[in-house]
Amino acid sequence: xxxxxxxxxxxxxxxxxxxxxxxxxMANDEMISPAAVTGSANxxxxxxxxxxxxxIIIMIGDGMGPAYTTAYRYYNDNPETEEIEQTVFDRLLVGxxxxxxxxxxxxxxxxxxxxxxxxxxxxxxxxxISVDVEKRPxxxxxxxAKALGLAxxxxxxxxxxxxxxxxxxxxxxxxSNYIDIAQAYLDTDADVILGGGQQYFPPSLLAxxxxxxYQHLSEFSKLDAVTSPKVLGLFADVQLPWAINxxxxxxxxxxxxxxxxxxxxxxxxxxxxxxxxxxxxAGHSNDIATAMGEMDEFAAAVEVVEQFVxxxxxxxxxxxxxxxxxxxxxxxxxxxxxxxxxxxNVQASPDEIATRAIAEPQWQTVIATLIGFKPSEAEYATxxxxxxxxxxxxxxxxxxxxxxxxxxxWTSGGHTAVDVQVFSSGPGARLFGGHxxxxxxxxxxxxxxxxxxxxx
Ligand SMILES: [Zn+2]
Numbered sequence: 001x002x003x004x005x006x007x008x009x010x011x012x013x014x015x016x017x018x019x020x021x022x023x024x025x026m027a028n029d030e031m032i033s034p035a036a037v038t039g040s041a042n043x044x045x046x047x048x049x050x051x052x053x054x055x056i057i058i059m060i061g062d063g064m065g066p067a068y069t070t071a072y073r074y075y076n077d078n079p080e081t082e083e084i085e086q087t088v089f090d091r092l093l094v095g096x097x098x099x100x101x102x103x104x105x106x107x108x109x110x111x112x113x114x115x116x117x118x119x120x121x122x123x124x125x126x127x128x129i130s131v132d133v134e135k136r137p138x139x140x141x142x143x144x145a146k147a148l149g150l151a152x153x154x155x156x157x158x159x160x161x162x163x164x165x166x167x168x169x170x171x172x173x174x175x176s177n178y179i180d181i182a183q184a185y186l187d188t189d190a191d192v193i194l195g196g197g198q199q200y201f202p203p204s205l206l207a208x209x210x211x212x213x214y215q216h217l218s219e220f221s222k223l224d225a226v227t228s229p230k231v232l233g234l235f236a237d238v239q240l241p242w243a244i245n246x247x248x249x250x251x252x253x254x255x256x257x258x259x260x261x262x263x264x265x266x267x268x269x270x271x272x273x274x275x276x277x278x279x280x281x282a283g284h285s286n287d288i289a290t291a292m293g294e295m296d297e298f299a300a301a302v303e304v305v306e307q308f309v310x311x312x313x314x315x316x317x318x319x320x321x322x323x324x325x326x327x328x329x330x331x332x333x334x335x336x337x338x339x340x341x342x343x344x345n346v347q348a349s350p351d352e353i354a355t356r357a358i359a360e361p362q363w364q365t366v367i368a369t370l371i372g373f374k375p376s377e378a379e380y381a382t383x384x385x386x387x388x389x390x391x392x393x394x395x396x397x398x399x400x401x402x403x404x405x406x407x408x409x410w411t412s413g414g415h416t417a418v419d420v421q422v423f424s425s426g427p428g429a430r431l432f433g434g435h436x437x438x439x440x441x442x443x444x445x446x447x448x449x450x451x452x453x454x455x456x
Contacts, residue, residue, distance in 0.1 A: 052448055053316035053427040054269035057260075057305050058141070060118070060164055061298050062111060063280030065324025065418055071288070071408075072295040074330070075340040088302045092319060092423035094433045097441060099323045099420055101126050102133050107417045111280065112175040114322035114438055115167035121442035129163065129172040129181065137171040141271060141445060142188065148450055151191045151229065151266035155255040157240045157297070158277030159197030161185065164322060168273045169193075186212065191229035192262050192272070194255040196236035206232075220251060229262045239278060242349045244293030252276060252301040260308055269314075269450065274301055283325030286410040287399050289346040291328070302423075309426045316428045316448060320441060321420035325412075332409025342406040345372025350398035354391050363387060367398070375401065 061068070069089040077084050100106075101113035102123040109117075110126040117123055120130050120138035130138050142152045154165040161181040166172065170184040182200040185193065186208055198218060201209075206216050209232050217223060217233040226233075233255070240251055256274050263270035276298030282291035302319060309315045331338045348356075353370045357363040367383060368374045375383060379401055386397035403409070422441065424432040428448045432441065 050314055050427045052450065054314040054450075055264070055271070055312070055316070056145075056269075056445060056448065057272045057274065057309075057315060057317040058118070058168075058445065059274045059276075059298075059302060059305060059317060059319040060115070061276045061279050061295075061319070061321045062158075062164060063283040063323060063325030063415070064276065064295070064298070064321035064420070065328065065416070066421055067324070067328040067330055068279060068283075068291065068295055068321075069421060071328065071330045071338070071340070072292060072299065074338060075292045075295070075343060076299075077340070079341070088299050088306055089319075089421070089423060092302070092306065092317075092425050093421055094424045094429060095422040096419045096435050097320055097422050098435075098437045099321075100417060100437075104133055108415050109323045109417070110175075110415065111163040111322050112167060115164040117438040118320070118322065118442050119168045121439045121446060123439060127174050127176070128167075129170060129175050129177075130167045131171050131173055135173045140168055140171075141442065141449075142168050142190065142273075144446065144449060145271040146189055149266075149268045150450075151263045151268075151270040152188070152272070153190060153192030153229075153259045153263050153270065154194065154273045154275070155192065155252065155259045156195040156273075156275040156277050157252050157294075158195060158275070158281075159200060159236075159238050160193050160195040160234065161197050161200050162195075162239075162277060164275045164277065165193075165195065165273060185209075191266070191270075192231055192259045194223070194231070194233040194235075194259060195277075196234060196239045198234040199237045201232075201234055220249075220254075223254065223258055226258065226262065228265065231262065239281070242278065242282075242290050242293060242352075243297035244290050244346070244349050245352050250297070250300055252297050253304050256301045256304050260305070271449075274305070276301065280322075280325045283328065284413055285399065286326055286403070286413060287350060288328070288406060288408040289343045289399075289402050290349045291326075292340070292343050293349070306425060314427065316426035317424060318429075318432055318441065318445060319423035320438075322438075323415045324418045324420060325415050327409075327411030327416050329409030329411065332403075332407055335407055337407050339406045342373070342402065346370070346402060347372060350402065351391070351395045353398055354387075354394040357383075357394060358387060358391055371398065371402065373405065 073087050099109045101109040105126040113126045116128050116130050119140045122138050130140050145152050156165050163175040166181045169188045170181050178200045214230045214232045220235045279294040305317050309317050347370045357366045360366045386393040422432050431444045
């Protein structure tokens with residue numbers, strides 16, 4: 001913490017160029033720490049090619065602690081084959097990161113403090129949107145990128161002004177100030193803003209965006225036809241639909257691909273933030289079936305980026321989680337088993353199943369069809385009792401039933417302080433190997449930005 005205290009007083013650190021307080025920051029590829037060497041074992045980390053990337057893509061699985069990528073591996077496993085198939089996360093893993101916020105908030109971070117760390121290289125308090133503990137604004141990666149002439153964008157499955165994208169684009173003393181944050185986006189000059197959150201952008205604000213040259217979209221099907229920035233795509237009132245209820249949607253993959261296409265038009269390069277925002281929301285609800293749907297959605301977006309990185313050779317991707325959510329346990333109740341096959345048969349999110357089961361007199365059939373198995377007499381009795389109490393109790397009962405059948409455990413409805421994984425590929429990827437802190441991730445990314453392409 002002494003290092004942090006010193007760092008906060010340093011003007012070069014506030015400007016973040018170069019930060020002498022972060023000895024782990026190394027733009028020079030010859031200066032590789034032992035930890036970074038560990039990371040180079042990953043076959044996705046190039047041994048040749050440019051030392052600095054032209055484009056940087058940061059991907060955040062909100063709440064995606066190590067149990068989520070583990071669960072996703074077994075969820076994704078083909079039981080017809082002997083081996084356990086690798087996931088995109090297995091292919092790209094290079095290191096680990098601690099996530100603790102500024103000491104005033106203890107050891108367990110929220111998304112705002114963690115996104116602030118990842119976007120600025122500074123610890124702050126839970127709830128902070130790229131302001132320090134004194135509520136002074138901190139330079140963000142997106143601001144620095146803009147100053148260097150790079151294009152910037154965000155593509156997320158939450159509202160676009162939710163904590164994570166907000167910390168990359170704006171400054172606010174509280175993540176709850178959604179209206180202020182949406183308004184602040186006007187001044188970011190971001191080229192691509194895609195996600196949900198229509199309700200925070202009233203017509204008067206949208207008119208200001210279009211006045212600045214933004215194309216505003218609210219229908220997802222229209223995204224395909226967009227051929228040039230700037231674009232503000234708000235495809236839901238708040239968050240996008242759960243992936244499990246929108247199986248043909250692949251909205252995050254499509255938004256990611258479109259963002260890459262549009263931002264690539266800038267000859268000087270770009271910085272893009274992609275967030276699988278709703279992994280966290282499913283984790284808060286202790287909803288394993290919905291969480292695996294969101295993991296699948298995020299993994300598909302990571303695969304889109306993996307492919308782009310492989311082809312372009314001048315793009316760095318860094319993928320991490322902001323924290324772990326729910327204390328997910330892959331196996332529980334003293335039993336040595338986890339049954340992801342149960343989850344594949346669940347046809348809709350438990351809240352959606354509950355809504356339909358409450359509307360339908362033949363609710364037992366509705367549940368058996370949508371949950372993918374026929375509950376026992378005792379289980380039906382529990383569900384009937386919950387159904388009489390309403391939508392939320394029935395939703396919770398359905399989640400518990402799915403947990404029991406799949407043998408999934410949870411320890412919290414909130415976040416936990418366990419370290420998260422770091423995945424990377426492309427020029428500079430080796431810097432992210434071994435253990436680091438979340439502010440180190442940001443400082444390494446800052447160190448990889450181009451040095452002298454600033455517009456006059
Ligand atoms: Zn959360």
